[in-house]
Amino acid sequence: MRVVIIGGVAGGATAAARLRRLDESAEIIVLERGNYVSYANCGLPYYVGGEITDRRRLTLQSREGFWSRYRIDVRLNSEAVAIDPARRSVTVREGGDTYELDYDKLLLSPGARTVMPPIPGIDGEHLYTLRTVDDALALRDVVERRRPREAVVVGGGFIGLEAAENLANAGVHVTLIERLNQVMTPLDYDMACSVHTYLRDKGVTLLLGRGVERFEQTPDGVLVHCDGAQVPAELAVLAMGVSPESALAQQAGLALGMRGAIAVDEFLRTSDPDIYAVGDAVEITHFVSGQKTTVPLAGPANRQGRIAADNILGRRVPYHGAQGTSILKLFDLTVAATGLNETAARQAGLAFDKVVTFSPSHATYYPGASNMTVKTLFERESGRILGAQIVGFDGVDKRIDVLATAIRAGMTGEELTELDLAYAPPYSSAKDPVNMAGYVIENVRDGTVRQFHWDEVEKLPRGSVTLLDVRSAREFAGGHIEGAVNIPLDELRDRLAELDAAKPVYVNCHSGLRSYIACRILTQRGFACFNLSGGYRFYESVLCADRFNADPAHSCGVKIEEK
């Protein structure tokens, strides 16, 4: 049997190795149109910034290595230009030549390509992308050779942010331009706000809600025109997202799904029974929403590659879908998400609620603890965890993986409270941040506390409700919700007479813990009481970013809390 694989990175390379391990007799041919096979795709931005210094680290696997270890015939610079499913044949272009290659089974792992919208000037000089090893080499080269002082990054997704960080680490001032009003769309806007503030603290100029209108060539580089601004730079990195590389599949008559991605069944088989497809190019089922989606990430691509190999060889192994777990290092910050955010949960028609918790990475009495903001979405009726987003420093990756596992298992918020996680002071607290999220969800679901959210604050009818801030007088003096009265928590029981029992009380503290206790006191004394989810610090982090967004020169003096 001959298996031909189109695309030698991530899913394709994994599938090839798995095929060989399961079948010594198969002929396995990998067609890779680039110069490199199985390269470190996700490492490319770090090569640009000098974090990874040896380019050989990016291309550890060689064509020769695949042959000697796996007897896999990797053909570099070999582009599949047409598929004939009826004849089970691929037309391959290598250099100036083309040839036909028959297959018994075909696996498509073509990946995704950088979106290049028809913006005037986009095909000009000094514009870079960051998708292939050659892209990374070119960008690193210009950074080393020209020592630019100003760069523009267009796009605030993973690649754009990693490019921004790495350019900044290489000493370049970066202006990041994003069409939406936030970076990192796996996050909800409110969670992205602290990322915005952090980026600005790190010296990145952030222009949100602005589309690029035109790239203008200048003697020094490029002038980027976007709504109301012109940004001069020596180079620009274009990272406006990716789209499935499905033209070949489409030409071959294979069924496509959303966003033009290749449609596959649960066995990763396309509409042609002899053709399978994996990776960034395929449409998959979201594990949580059950809806069709694309998840252009390396983890799912690798898992799919292995499963496709199994199915090609007649094992029947279903792929149960991805949940979009993702993570980004941004200087010292870690930003991570899994499952559904509010936008996605709403699109899926789910009735959900959310909690925002603020927890230390480990016992605060042990040196080095830092805080993380955890937003957890859960289904109202069942309590099932739908998604989570975390922004913080140490230990964010751990908590997102625990929550990703809990989501995979269909756990409820109540079940999060029972997780028996590893505790010693250098690693966690006796109540881990994940347990804490569970406790708050439990309290919300069983009615022990009622919440309100940052975006409801301005809408509260000031005359007919009491806004109560239970922080200390000093904290209150440092900034508070307009119209709030201050009664520190420890004085509340003695000062209840100051509150109008006829009015509902909307309570806040710094993070939501003291105000929860206050709500318990007030509720038991007959007050209708609501706790500000995430506390004043979460509310303020959004307001601060809002002001920044409206006026990039504005500084509201809020820093996100670092270690």
Place this chain on the structure above:
Amino acid sequence: MRVVIIGGVAGGATAAARLRRLDESAEIIVLERGNYVSYANCGLPYYVGGEITDRRRLTLQSREGFWSRYRIDVRLNSEAVAIDPARRSVTVREGGDTYELDYDKLLLSPGARTVMPPIPGIDGEHLYTLRTVDDALALRDVVERRRPREAVVVGGGFIGLEAAENLANAGVHVTLIERLNQVMTPLDYDMACSVHTYLRDKGVTLLLGRGVERFEQTPDGVLVHCDGAQVPAELAVLAMGVSPESALAQQAGLALGMRGAIAVDEFLRTSDPDIYAVGDAVEITHFVSGQKTTVPLAGPANRQGRIAADNILGRRVPYHGAQGTSILKLFDLTVAATGLNETAARQAGLAFDKVVTFSPSHATYYPGASNMTVKTLFERESGRILGAQIVGFDGVDKRIDVLATAIRAGMTGEELTELDLAYAPPYSSAKDPVNMAGYVIENVRDGTVRQFHWDEVEKLPRGSVTLLDVRSAREFAGGHIEGAVNIPLDELRDRLAELDAAKPVYVNCHSGLRSYIACRILTQRGFACFNLSGGYRFYESVLCADRFNADPAHSCGVKIEEK
């Protein structure tokens, strides 16, 4: 209603706060026989070593704070000396006085006490324990004042190892004496071996399998006599385990369970309907084995405290048991376990198998990756994960928590392969160490590979089997299994004729990955083939530690791989 709580740390303190949050009208009295309430129990060793420098960090919560925030009446230096369940009354000794205190509900959170076996001289001078704040202050004081050069630690559990590390960090040479042949009994012996080697690399003298016979007072401190050795030291720390502080419960006629722990039902109620109990003193159900056990750890104690409070107030909240998830920092090493180890799985009568994997903490092309050894136990029939143990550097805490969550969810090895975990080069690999463990379990369970283990190597009948080492010639020359032949993996297909097709082949490489590929090649060519689980490095790590154990002066030159 008056609730009296005996013991103001961990479970007791948590219960008190939860009680108040749920019930403003209850009278809540906490009796704490020590000087401090809700202190940082787990932080004490780090105060001794100077990692935590401010003693106030250990005792952040005060009696006054509990009153002002929670209206909880904390009575320090107040020891409950008797309980009269019939009269619902506790006899309290405070200073020279005693008084009776009636209760409606009583919660026992007495904790555990340090085991002090009747060893001659154990009540002498220069012997310390490390259980209370006063213990820590005394030990820190002697370390600062006397600047000892030599210390003995008796006991290789959590406290003993943390004490050893912290004394070493304070510049003291430590001899650690342990009665068993290994430290850290949550680990199996084979996993503990690399901890032994690491400790010795760090300058700790390790005497295993030796019980202390006598403590002899000397002019300079103490001479510790143990089987065949006499160790002079300026001080000794006794950490020979803990046992439930259940004398009071026993005197009150409450039912006790194993190891003298207080028996409770799933609602944490003792045999008396008005008395509840939580924490180190109670017998609980192990979540995985379903057997009765004690888990003297802070995480479960805190969870139990909250649940007991709920039940005391009439909510019916069951406690589903702990799974013994635990973690230890040992210099730069992290050692962690969850669920059952082999000993416990055997005791529970479970038919299990195991895999040992060796995975990088994050993408190896990104700086700072280090390797971890992961041992995962699974039930043969169902594939359900029963337990895991990890020894390594960065990222061990993350993987043990993911595995703990998977165990809680009843996941199988196959389901571990599907976990959608967060991948970016600084945090993980596209196939996370937990996914990798799952892949190997899947391969074992579906027969893709057959394993053998380090402890079977010596028993293999050398004449009738082939021992094959598929590492490079250079690796082979650096040490190999006696009698093994060396054919590097990439040459195997061309050198098959060198192998006797009639003999089963037992293959090893460094970590088990190359030998797995070799097994796949050989199996498909008709060989009966077995893969050494964990590879040569795991086998060698045990042998090395064995030689050390037999002769503490011996050095076998094996270092555990650090970053």
